[in-house]
Amino acid sequence: MDAAAKKQLKIKANKVRHGIIEGVYNAKSGHPGGSLSIADVMTYLYFSEMNVDPKNPKWEGRDRLVLSKGHTAPALYAALALKGFFPFEELKMLRKPGSMLQGHPSMKLTPGVDMSTGSLGQGISAACGMALGAKLSGAEFRVYAVLGDGEIQEGQVWEAAMYASAKGLDNLVAVIDNNNLQIDGTVSHVNSPYPIPEKFKSFGWNVIEICGDNFDEIDAAFNAARSFVGKPTAIIAKTLKGKGVSFMEDNCDWHGTAPNQEQYEKALAELDEELAKLEQM
Amino acid sequence: MADVIKTATRDAYGKALVELGQKNDKVVVLDADLAKATKTIAFKKEFPDRFFDTGIAECNMMGVAAGLATTGYTVFASSFAMFAAGRAFEQIRNSIGYTHLNVKIGATHAGISVGEDGASHQCCEDIALMRTIPGMIVINPADDVEARLAVLAAAEIDGPVYLRFGRLATPRLFGDDYKFEIGKGVELKAGTDVTIIATGLMVNEALIAAETLAADGINARVINMATIKPIDKDIVIKAAKETGVIVTAEEHSVIGGLGSAVADVVCEECPVPVLRVGVEDEYGASGPAVEMLKIYGLTADNIVAKAKAAVALKK
Numbered sequence: 001m002d003a004a005a006k007k008q009l010k011i012k013a014n015k016v017r018h019g020i021i022e023g024v025y026n027a028k029s030g031h032p033g034g035s036l037s038i039a040d041v042m043t044y045l046y047f048s049e050m051n052v053d054p055k056n057p058k059w060e061g062r063d064r065l066v067l068s069k070g071h072t073a074p075a076l077y078a079a080l081a082l083k084g085f086f087p088f089e090e091l092k093m094l095r096k097p098g099s100m101l102q103g104h105p106s107m108k109l110t111p112g113v114d115m116s117t118g119s120l121g122q123g124i125s126a127a128c129g130m131a132l133g134a135k136l137s138g139a140e141f142r143v144y145a146v147l148g149d150g151e152i153q154e155g156q157v158w159e160a161a162m163y164a165s166a167k168g169l170d171n172l173v174a175v176i177d178n179n180n181l182q183i184d185g186t187v188s189h190v191n192s193p194y195p196i197p198e199k200f201k202s203f204g205w206n207v208i209e210i211c212g213d214n215f216d217e218i219d220a221a222f223n224a225a226r227s228f229v230g231k232p233t234a235i236i237a238k239t240l241k242g243k244g245v246s247f248m249e250d251n252c253d254w255h256g257t258a259p260n261q262e263q264y265e266k267a268l269a270e271l272d273e274e275l276a277k278l279e280q281m
Numbered sequence: 282m283a284d285v286i287k288t289a290t291r292d293a294y295g296k297a298l299v300e301l302g303q304k305n306d307k308v309v310v311l312d313a314d315l316a317k318a319t320k321t322i323a324f325k326k327e328f329p330d331r332f333f334d335t336g337i338a339e340c341n342m343m344g345v346a347a348g349l350a351t352t353g354y355t356v357f358a359s360s361f362a363m364f365a366a367g368r369a370f371e372q373i374r375n376s377i378g379y380t381h382l383n384v385k386i387g388a389t390h391a392g393i394s395v396g397e398d399g400a401s402h403q404c405c406e407d408i409a410l411m412r413t414i415p416g417m418i419v420i421n422p423a424d425d426v427e428a429r430l431a432v433l434a435a436a437e438i439d440g441p442v443y444l445r446f447g448r449l450a451t452p453r454l455f456g457d458d459y460k461f462e463i464g465k466g467v468e469l470k471a472g473t474d475v476t477i478i479a480t481g482l483m484v485n486e487a488l489i490a491a492e493t494l495a496a497d498g499i500n501a502r503v504i505n506m507a508t509i510k511p512i513d514k515d516i517v518i519k520a521a522k523e524t525g526v527i528v529t530a531e532e533h534s535v536i537g538g539l540g541s542a543v544a545d546v547v548c549e550e551c552p553v554p555v556l557r558v559g560v561e562d563e564y565g566a567s568g569p570a571v572e573m574l575k576i577y578g579l580t581a582d583n584i585v586a587k588a589k590a591a592v593a594l595k596k
Contacts (some may be wrong), residue, residue, distance in 0.1 A: 060352075060353070064351075066348075106379075107351075107380055108380065108381065114351065115347070115348070115351065115376075115380070116375070116376070116379050116380045118375070119371060119375045119376075121340075122340075122344050122372055122375060122376050123344075124344070125340070125341045125342075125343070125344020125345050125347070125348065125372070125376070126344045126345070126347045126348035126351070126376055127348060128341070128344070128345050128348060129344060129345035129346060129347055129348020129349040129350070129351070129352075130348040130349070130351055130352055131348075132333065132345060132348070132349055133348065133349045133351070133352025133353070133354060134352065136309070136330070136331070136349075136352075136354070137352065137353070139352070155340075156338075156340045156341055156344070156372070159335075159338035159340060159341035160341045160344065160345075162336070162338070163335055163336070163338065163341055163345065166336075167333075
């Protein structure tokens with residue numbers, strides 16, 4: 001990936017983070033921590049990896065994304081808005097009565113949302129079904145599932161993991177947002193899913209470990225997944241919960257809490273400052 | 282009665298899937314390691330490329346079914362009622378119901394007539410669970426003729442349908458001219474003193490009960506209510522108005538099933554007594570299916586007793 005492309009992705013990711021903070025602040029509820037941790041991967045997916053058409057959200061040939069960790073919908077919505085599926089201003093309607101932007105993603109209401117999620121562990125199974133559908137019909141599209149590291153405590157994830165490799169779904173990529181935090185504490189303390197790479201390997205997956213905020217590593221991982229034949233790929237992305245907003249970083253209290261006005265202004269000021277730096281690069 | 286044809290509705294399910302598969306190459310079938318018992322094996326043999334066994338993982342199967350449906354397929358996902366409606370309830374609710382995806386849940390081995398396998402497998406709660414899901418259609422056919430028609434009709438609908446089938450071979454009730462329509466109850470026998478509204482294998486018991494009642498001078502109306510949701514309100518209200526009392530009969534818990542669905546309508550639209558025949562608030566047990574149906578009161582005799590009690594309430 002060249003420097004100019006990387007700069008553009010960093011700027012987009014900063015704007016996705018802006019959108020997350022705007023949404024959660026205006027909703028006065030929601031999940032900023034895990035939205036911010038996955039913002040770089042979501043940005044890469046929508047602005048570099050996936051073949052989608054904002055003017056035709058239901059285009060049959062599109063790549064699909066299933067946000068299995070559905071509570072981080074603000075990151076998905078911000079990426080979709082920035083991509084042009086709906087106006088960025090809409091993010092301020094997050095979680096409000098009558099809004100297309102539900103607390104957790106709804107495929108019936110939001111253009112660009114490929115699967116309704118929110119109940120953890122279920123999205124990965126739907127992603128398997130989509131990948132199977134592509135194989136069955138001979139379609140070329142690829143399917144991406146984004147999971148939380150706490151989410152993989154759900155047994156259904158491993159039912160799906162077993163199935164995806166048994167069926168050779170190499171058109172499926174699962175990203176594990178390994179920010180090491182869940183509501184009740186660190187994932188290792190609550191109910192350790194570690195070692196995550198070994199678990200996916202033993203379930204028959206191609207496994208790639210990356211730094212989830214490093215676009216070179218993200219780019220290399222998705223390219224490697226694309227050319228890998230015969231197995232699904234799991235990208236284990238080491239991330240920082242709350243990434244980009246200093247006081248939210250690595251703090252499980254920001255899993256499901258909205259910033260107050262003062263915190264909101266501080267968060268935006270930090271993001272603005274970073275954006276100015278990026279644009280001057 | 283030597284010429285009575287007995288077939289399990291699960292057998293009709295398997296055959297109807299093959300029929301559908303021949304007509305429509307977008308029909309795919311999933312099973313969770315029970316293809317021989319659910320009878321989806323018939324489809325597997327004919328269309329191996331469109332049959333997927335997810336192994337013993339029903340929750341994942343429902344999610345895979347949902348994902349497949351988003352790519353344009355009409356998906357039938359099959360297991361025993363206990364593991365489809367029971368174990369995978371929340372997957373059906375969130376991944377299939379909330380999304381209103383084109384998935385049909387083919388649930389076999391419903392009710393007490395599972396027999397020897399006993400309580401862990403005798404699902405008498407599935408109708409209650411499924412009918413609380415917004416947009417879910419719930420169908421419990423009475424015989425193999427109706428089961429086939431229900432499968433074909435479900436495939437014509439773009440959305441989720443729960444199809445409930447039994448393990449036990451039961452008498453064929455309907456001829457080739459039988460018309461099935463989702464959401465429509467069918468009056469099988471006219472009557473003025475009491476209406477028996479039955480579903481599934483209890484429809485046959487209801488018809489036998491009506492003959493016994495006739496001998497005792499009670500003229501019972503019999504309605505086959507295959508579609509429990511959306512329930513045919515008109516036929517229920519008409520029965521309440523014209524016969525004054527209703528008895529429901531189902532191979533399901535008296536809590537939340539057909540009896541409750543009928544009572545919902547009657548209470549709001551035309552209050553009259555509704556007495557329920559079904560599994561009381563208890564678990565099943567092992568034993569031959571027919572014997573278990575007797576032990577749990579799922580018989581024509583019990584319908585007769587309830588009908589007489591209902592008629593007595595009118596005096």
